[in-house]
Amino acid sequence: MPAKVVVVGSLNMDLVTRAPRLPRGGETLIGQSFATVSGGKGANQAVAAARLGAQVAMVGCVGSDAYGRELREALLAEQIDCQALSTVEGSSGVALIVVDDHSQNAIVIVAGANGALTPPVVDQFDAVLQAADVLICQLEVPYDTVGHVLRRGRELGKTVILNPAPASGALPVDWYGSIDYLIPNESEAAALSGLPxxxxxxAKAAASQLIAMGAGKVIITLGAEGSLFANGQGFQHFPAPRVTAVDTTAAGDTFVGGFAAALAGGSNEVEAIRFGQVAAALSVTRAGAQPSIPRLSDVQGFSAP
Incomplete structure (x- = not known):
């Protein structure tokens, strides 16, 4: 069987509009299009890992609304194990996304059912965590839950990945000792380290600071500039494959899912980072969150221009 990746995190219905540019405060723009697309950082990373070769299980919560049913069906369509996906009364999480003509985006998230993913809910599915090879968390569910899962992952001896998104400040200090791979983007690395x-x-200075704070290894994703890997002994820069970007939504999630799938499948860190970068590069050539995530055959067939 393929390696097992377990994602503990968020599921959102993305409400996506395209406009010539992002609106300023108090401004109304005429949009060019609108779509509802299954998303959420947790679900996106689960879909990415599944499409890129891993056996995946999702731990999370959806609402009792129509969006909740659609979010569950989207995961099931990817052959993702949803036994630990709970339905709670009320609305599912939503993300309001504006994408401009330069493929940059602005996002507002409403947690909805994601706020119901508490430590006791996760504990009901501890057997799912025990079956994992790689465990992934993000920050779109309650912080108490994230810390609880990180510690449990360490107790179980799993490879633990934290994608600290969206981060606006420092993480709890006691989390770092449970993290094998901390994967922030530039703004998240700045918020966590306190350094620009x-x-x-x-980026090297910020990565060094995060390792000094206790993270095992750090990968800072740098968009079109690739990524920086740091492990306390040194740094390695991985330039990004050159592609024409259409929409950057879910590129970071695709990298995390691809990295986890490759790592769980036996690749070393360098191979896993390069694999994740190709997957992320392919994702920005397509619109949407989950619809943009490539499959294993796409990555295997990729040839840099």
């Missing part, structure tokens, strides 16, 4: 991340050199 505006170049490769400043």
């Amino acid at each position: 991340v505006e170049s490769l050199e400043t």
